[in-house]
Amino acid sequence: MHFRDIILFSMQASTASRGRTILMLLAMAIGVSSVILLISLGDSARRYVIDQFASLGTNLLIVLPGRSETTGGPPPLLGETPRDLTLDDAIALTQSSVIRRVAPIVAGSAPVSVRQLEREMIILGSSAELLEVRRLSMNQGNFLPPGDLRRGENVCVIGSGGKQELFGNQKALGQWVRIGDRRFRVIGVLAQIGVSLGEDMSEVVIIPVAVAQSLFNTESLFRIVVEATSEDAIARAKEAVLSIIRSRHEGEDDITVITQDAVLATFNKIFKALTMTVGGIAAISLVVAGIMIMNIMLVAVSNRRAEIGLLKALGAPRHQIMGLFLTESALLSIAGAVLGFLLAYGTMELLAGFFPEYSLALALWSPFIAASLALGTGIVFGVMPAKRAAMLEPALALSRR
Amino acid sequence: MHVQDFIQLTVNAVRSQRMRSFLTALGIAVGIGSVVLLTSLGEGLHRFMLAEFTQFGTNLIGINPGKVTTHGVSGALISNVRPLSIEDAQALKRIPQVVDVVSVVQGNAAVEAGKRQRRTTIYGIDPAAPEVFKLQVASGRFLPDDPPRAARSFAVLGSKVREELFGSGQALGERIRIGSERFRVIGSMESKGQLLGFDLDDTVWIPTAKALAMFNRESLMEIDVLYEEGSSADEVASQIRKILIARHGSEDFTITTQEKMLEVLGKILNILTLAVGGLGGISLLVGGVGILTIMTIAVNERTNEIGLLRALGSEKNQILGLFLGEAIVLASIGGLAGLLLGVGGAWLLGFLVPALPTHTSWTYLLAAEMLAAAVGLLAGVLPARRAAALNPVDALRSE
Amino acid sequence: MIRLQQIQRVFQVGEEEVHALRNVDFSADKGEYIAIMGPSGSGKSTLLNIIGLLDRPDGGTYELDSIMTTTLNDREQAHVRRHKIGFVFQFFHLVPRLTAEQNVELPLVLAGVDKDERHLRVRETLGAFGIGDRARHRPDQLSGGQRQRVAIARATIMKPSVILADEPTGNLDRASGNDVVHILEELNRQAITLIMVTHDPELGERAKRRIKMVDGGIEEDTGS
Ligand SMILES: Nc1ncnc2c1ncn2[C@@H]1O[C@H](COP(=O)(O)OP(=O)(O)OP(=O)(O)O)[C@@H](O)[C@H]1O
Numbered sequence A: 001m002h003f004r005d006i007i008l009f010s011m012q013a014s015t016a017s018r019g020r021t022i023l024m025l026l027a028m029a030i031g032v033s034s035v036i037l038l039i040s041l042g043d044s045a046r047r048y049v050i051d052q053f054a055s056l057g058t059n060l061l062i063v064l065p066g067r068s069e070t071t072g073g074p075p076p077l078l079g080e081t082p083r084d085l086t087l088d089d090a091i092a093l094t095q096s097s098v099i100r101r102v103a104p105i106v107a108g109s110a111p112v113s114v115r116q117l118e119r120e121m122i123i124l125g126s127s128a129e130l131l132e133v134r135r136l137s138m139n140q141g142n143f144l145p146p147g148d149l150r151r152g153e154n155v156c157v158i159g160s161g162g163k164q165e166l167f168g169n170q171k172a173l174g175q176w177v178r179i180g181d182r183r184f185r186v187i188g189v190l191a192q193i194g195v196s197l198g199e200d201m202s203e204v205v206i207i208p209v210a211v212a213q214s215l216f217n218t219e220s221l222f223r224i225v226v227e228a229t230s231e232d233a234i235a236r237a238k239e240a241v242l243s244i245i246r247s248r249h250e251g252e253d254d255i256t257v258i259t260q261d262a263v264l265a266t267f268n269k270i271f272k273a274l275t276m277t278v279g280g281i282a283a284i285s286l287v288v289a290g291i292m293i294m295n296i297m298l299v300a301v302s303n304r305r306a307e308i309g310l311l312k313a314l315g316a317p318r319h320q321i322m323g324l325f326l327t328e329s330a331l332l333s334i335a336g337a338v339l340g341f342l343l344a345y346g347t348m349e350l351l352a353g354f355f356p357e358y359s360l361a362l363a364l365w366s367p368f369i370a371a372s373l374a375l376g377t378g379i380v381f382g383v384m385p386a387k388r389a390a391m392l393e394p395a396l397a398l399s400r401r
Numbered sequence B: 001m002h003v004q005d006f007i008q009l010t011v012n013a014v015r016s017q018r019m020r021s022f023l024t025a026l027g028i029a030v031g032i033g034s035v036v037l038l039t040s041l042g043e044g045l046h047r048f049m050l051a052e053f054t055q056f057g058t059n060l061i062g063i064n065p066g067k068v069t070t071h072g073v074s075g076a077l078i079s080n081v082r083p084l085s086i087e088d089a090q091a092l093k094r095i096p097q098v099v100d101v102v103s104v105v106q107g108n109a110a111v112e113a114g115k116r117q118r119r120t121t122i123y124g125i126d127p128a129a130p131e132v133f134k135l136q137v138a139s140g141r142f143l144p145d146d147p148p149r150a151a152r153s154f155a156v157l158g159s160k161v162r163e164e165l166f167g168s169g170q171a172l173g174e175r176i177r178i179g180s181e182r183f184r185v186i187g188s189m190e191s192k193g194q195l196l197g198f199d200l201d202d203t204v205w206i207p208t209a210k211a212l213a214m215f216n217r218e219s220l221m222e223i224d225v226l227y228e229e230g231s232s233a234d235e236v237a238s239q240i241r242k243i244l245i246a247r248h249g250s251e252d253f254t255i256t257t258q259e260k261m262l263e264v265l266g267k268i269l270n271i272l273t274l275a276v277g278g279l280g281g282i283s284l285l286v287g288g289v290g291i292l293t294i295m296t297i298a299v300n301e302r303t304n305e306i307g308l309l310r311a312l313g314s315e316k317n318q319i320l321g322l323f324l325g326e327a328i329v330l331a332s333i334g335g336l337a338g339l340l341l342g343v344g345g346a347w348l349l350g351f352l353v354p355a356l357p358t359h360t361s362w363t364y365l366l367a368a369e370m371l372a373a374a375v376g377l378l379a380g381v382l383p384a385r386r387a388a389a390l391n392p393v394d395a396l397r398s399e
Numbered sequence C: 001m002i003r004l005q006q007i008q009r010v011f012q013v014g015e016e017e018v019h020a021l022r023n024v025d026f027s028a029d030k031g032e033y034i035a036i037m038g039p040s041g042s043g044k045s046t047l048l049n050i051i052g053l054l055d056r057p058d059g060g061t062y063e064l065d066s067i068m069t070t071t072l073n074d075r076e077q078a079h080v081r082r083h084k085i086g087f088v089f090q091f092f093h094l095v096p097r098l099t100a101e102q103n104v105e106l107p108l109v110l111a112g113v114d115k116d117e118r119h120l121r122v123r124e125t126l127g128a129f130g131i132g133d134r135a136r137h138r139p140d141q142l143s144g145g146q147r148q149r150v151a152i153a154r155a156t157i158m159k160p161s162v163i164l165a166d167e168p169t170g171n172l173d174r175a176s177g178n179d180v181v182h183i184l185e186e187l188n189r190q191a192i193t194l195i196m197v198t199h200d201p202e203l204g205e206r207a208k209r210r211i212k213m214v215d216g217g218i219e220e221d222t223g224s
């Protein structure tokens, strides 16, 4: 029997009972589309987070004071340490050839006031390098001026949100604000950026690191952000940071270095596992759809007993009958998969329309997933009914008993 | 028609097509099973988290420096122009409902005992900590009730640190060095295990003032207040707020009541459980379509029988009832099987992966079974109405 | 051509054994016209099914065109059925969703014959049986007589050497029944062996050889 004829025959058979075929397609489509949709949502979330990370800058290393004996687990919250990271540590790091930029950071919160208006805000003490390291861009004015890190003027750069809160629609550039007990001149306003990973840069006030240290009365740094010269240099940069700080800290390894790519890899892994789990749960519905296909094919076999007997009388051997019925269930599930794919596509487009900022899209490989899942389901659950059809006794099938 | 006969007829119809009924019910069973299993996992996680959080007791209020919620990093770790001080903590003791107050500074340092050294977490803390945090002293005693600013250099070891530094030897009375200061070990704690990633056993407890000096900082990271059982968290919180504002001049701190935190946590976990159960519900939906299909087929095949029943004088409603009944019976049997499947799966999972918390609650089981019956009812309505609407003459003529 | 020796067929019905055929010996030469008659339940259909390789005997041997069929496997038996045997049934057994044309085409499709040749042969055969104008009708749009003609056309399209007809007129009125029998006899005149089960004595009389079955055995055979 020609392949074409097998397909034609099976198609005719399944379109003959339209109602049940449509319901079967519906079941299959629900299963396939939920698998594709959930996997794609997981994948979109993963890409979103990774993009967000990348927008924080590339080839970054974060140097934290303190070190924990217990490795693994969440990024360590180390708290205070007896020996701090100091500004001199940060300056020493700039000597390394594999390190391109170094941005020391002092973080704190303090009341910020303009005339009568007062807001408690996050104050970041840092250097001019922060602009490049964190991929920030200016809306108005300039970022912190470069120069000796140990010195600094009383100037500040404010985020777009902070500007709105403090100045509303009035001009901010050149104005004076009071932070704690000091006065600062606004020299720049950051361009608006989306919220990235909860680090909302639009609400911060950035001042020179040395000024921040005296404002908060501390010698220590909150962390140091280091940018390596290239992606390949990240590992060497980590070594360099460790050895420079070790030599400055009397041979003690008392810092923790987190590389951006390690964090990325962890996130990647977590999201992939999550995506697979969710997709797996949705795949249970495919099993149910498979059971349904099996059920309906069994009904079809018992309803079409006479036809099967006839085919045998006309000289169709068992394997041919088996092939016909398997083809039928495979066709049904593929059609269901196509429908499911379209359903998923439509839903995704709709979602993407509602939430444009997350760049939602179907995973590239989802058509393949849909096709293989459907074919797999159709064949696995089609075997039993097809076998039953093939094993029917023709004489019995033809008699009206 | 008697109920008994009605049931008899329905059960007969289900039984006459064993394989078909079995597979239809199996579809529902898999759906209900996954709903039950997934909600059990969610509920298990819920209880696990609650237990983790409440092991420190529920009548706690935490105060952190800084009025910061947006930046992700809590105010505790970053510098502040207006620190929380030991005196602030002492002042809170005057509130009548307050049982005890503990000030906390946390840091990381190397601890040396003889030749052994270990980097570990250092907690600067008040003598009341065991009571407030429900910690047990294993040997010796906890930090003595010295005046806060003039506490002696005593240290209490977490169980893991004790073992790492002293092995099976005697720790009590030994001297250790933390950073550049020397402390005398006066006690060690029972193992408390991990709490959300923090290892409370890999810890050394020292007086708060000593920790502030060691880490060269002015501000506490947190003040924890234990209040009397039965008094209102909100009221205590507002008194705390009043006292601290009086001392600082403005509200430059953040108060978190355990009660509110648990409430938020519970809400999040409930949503999680629902979402996961909803995912399982997709399978149930497909199972429902399965019932719809099979009932449609059944109505088609039994057109003749329907005609006969009508000819014998049965009303439309009876036909409707018969087919609806069949769908519901199928779904309920499937539902019951699904309950077994889900409960068994949860049990097996708990057995194979003991770390995975599962909890199957009766309300969920009952809800799942009702859900199954409802699915049957919904899926049965269309075919049953078609059966009831059949014209008896046509139905009889059909072959 | 057809040689059955000591053929037995026993059905297990619950606890009981039903002997549908008891040690039947039967043979037929090429081109014979045989009518099988006898009371209901005497084993006529069972015998026909075994000759058509639709059923396997529980004992005895069956030789068809000097092939020992009893030792063939499923695939080989199917092959023999396809090329040597045509069936005509009392209930026509047309596939309801296929048109007359497609029903007749079915054996060719199963055998993997190419499309062009298929169409040619189907058209030719339908024309020969006088239902060329009904080619695109489905079975439920045809009369009983027309349906049986389609079934006969289907049985002959592979040019079998034997046609087995089990009460081919059983569901037809006398006039269309006679029509059908005439068509079958015409085929027989073209040297196709025709074995027909019938309850109609008048039809039985027309056959050159008549076999009467009673209780699973051949009681009377005008040919031997
Ligand atoms: N599949 C079967 N299972 C059980 N018994 C069977 C089966 N097929 C046939 N029989 C029995 O074998 C006997 C012969 O049946 P068969 O169908 O050959 O009779 P028949 O002569 O064709 O009768 P009729 O004229 O009514 O068609 C009968 O007693 C019948 O009950």
Ligand SMILES: [Mg+2]
Pocket (backbone or CB within 6 Å): C044, C045, C046, C166
């Ligand atoms: Mg018969």
